[in-house]
Amino acid sequence: MVFNWFRRQFNEKTDQIQEPQTEVKAEPETVEKPPETAESSEPAPQIAEDYLQWAKAAYKNIQKQQEPEPEVEPEPEPEVTVTNEIEPTVLTPETPEVETVVETPVETVQAEGTEPEPEPITESVPEPTAVLVEPQPEPVVTVSETEAETLEPLPFWAVSATERQARLERLKETAIEEEEPEPSERASSDPGMEFDQMFMWSAQVLADQGRRPDQVALEEITWLQKLWKALGRTRRNLLNQLKSIVGQGPLNQQAVDEIESMLLQADVGVAATDRVIEALQSKLRQEALPPEQAIAYLKQILRGILEEPFEKGYPITFAPEKDTLNIWLVTGVNGAGKTTTIGKIAHLAQKSDYRCLIAAGDTFRAAAVDQVKVWGDRSGVEVVANPGKNTDPAAVVYDAIEAAIARNTELLIIDTAGRLQNKKNLMEELNKIRRVIDKRAPGATIESLLVLDSTLGQNGLRQAEVFSEVAQLSGVVLTKLDGTAKGGVALAIVQQLGLPIRFIGVGESIEDLRPFSSYEFIEALLSG
C-alpha cells in the first residue's frame, strides 16, 4: 500500500476505489465534524466515547493493513536492492563498467577568489560534467526482509492481544525481577482494546479533521506521536502558563497581558503576538470566555495566522504532480539542515511512489556534495554530482535535468548555495539555475524551499528575509523543532514573510520530516 504523504491520501495498490480525500483545511469548522463536537473543545463523556469508537475502528483498520497480503500469484516483484549508508563511489571513467551515465569530469581550476566564469549555455549540448552516483549495491536482499530489519517492531498498542501477551511472556522470561510498571492510563475499559493516551490524542486530532477511521494509516499515527513528543518542551512552557492564566476565570486585561509575554517568550515574534492579543481583546469585548473556550479560541487565532498565506494564493497542497517533472530548489544557510532535509524529502518522495533524483548543486564545499551523496544512499535516491571542486552549479543542474528527463523523473531536488555572505552572488547563482531549467525543462513545475533552523528563533527571521528577497520562495521547511522550546517561531516566520510552512523536521533521522499541518501543529502545542 502506498501512502502519499504529500497528499495524505491512501492509495491501496488494488483497484479498490479510494474516495479521494479532500485536502483537509486546518480549520476544523470547515470540515464535517461529528455534530456534538462542533462547539465545545472539551469533549463531554459522550464525545470521548465517540473518539473511542473512532479509535477502535482506526485501530482495527490499521491491524488489517498490517496483515500480510493474501497469497495470490503476484507477478515476480523486481528484486530491490536496499542500500544502507555506505561510502558512495564517484563514477569515473576508470570505474568498472556500469550502466549509468558516466561523464569525463572536467577539472576546472579557478584563480583564487574569482567566481567561476559562467559557462555560456550554448544551444548544443555541452560536454556533460556531472557524474551520476548510484548507491553501491549491497548483497541483494528482498525489500520485505530489509523492511523487517529496519522497521521498528509494531508498537505495543498496534499488535493483537495475543501478540501483546506473547511479548509480555518473552519479557518476563528475560526481565529482571522488577516491580510491574503501573499500566499507563487506559483510554478504554475494553481489555481487548487498550490504547495509550498518545494513541487517543492522535485519533482525536485525525477525527477532528474529518478523517474516517478506514482512511488512517499506521504511519500517520506514528508521525503524530513523534510530533507530540518533539513539541513537548514548547507545549509545557505554553500550556502551564496558559492554564494558570485562563484558569483565573473569564479572560481579563491582566490575563491578556500575561498571554502576550508568554507568546513573546515562545518566539512568536512581536507582529504575530500583536495580532493574537488584538483578536483576544476584541473577543473579550464581545463575551466572557471560560478557560476551555479561551484556549480553543487562541488555537483558532494561531491557526488563522499559519494559514493566512493560503488566503493570499499559496496552494494548500504542496505535492509533486505525478508523471511530470517537478523541480524543487532547496536553499538555506549551511547548518540549517538543508542536506538532511533533502534526504528526508527524497525518502518521503520514494515512499510516496514518486521517481526521485537529487542534484548536488551546492558545489562551494566538496564536503557538502559528499554529504548529499550520503543522504542519497540513505534514501535510495541517485545523486547527480560533479567531482570537481567549486564547479559551476548550473552545469550540475544541466546534467541533472538531462538525467531526470532520461529517467522520467517526477521529482528532481536541487541542493543550492548554502552561503549568504554575498546576496548578489546568491541571487545570480539562483537566477542562473532557473535559466538553465527554463532552457532544458521549460515544462517543469519549479518550487523553491527555504530551510530554516527553528532553534535560531528571531535570528532565523533575518536570514529568511534575505533569502526571500532573492529566491522567489514557495515555502519554508522548519527544522530542529525537537531541539527547541520555542516552536512559536513558526508563527513569526509566516507572519513576517507571508510564506507557508511546507515541511517540519523533528529529528535527525530520515523519518523525522513530514508535510506541515497547521491544525496538528497547534494541537500538539496547546493540547493536553
Ligand SMILES: Nc1nc2c(ncn2[C@@H]2O[C@H](COP(=O)(O)OP(=O)(O)OP(=O)(O)O)[C@@H](O)[C@H]2O)c(=O)[nH]1
Ligand atoms: N535535532 C535535529 N537535528 C537536525 C534536524 N535537521 C538537521 N539536523 C542536524 O543539523 C545538523 C546540520 O544538518 P545538515 O543537513 O548537515 O545542514 P546543512 O544545512 O546541510 O549544513 P552543511 O552540512 O554545513 O551544508 C546535522 O547534525 C543534522 O543531523 C532536525 O530536524 N532535528
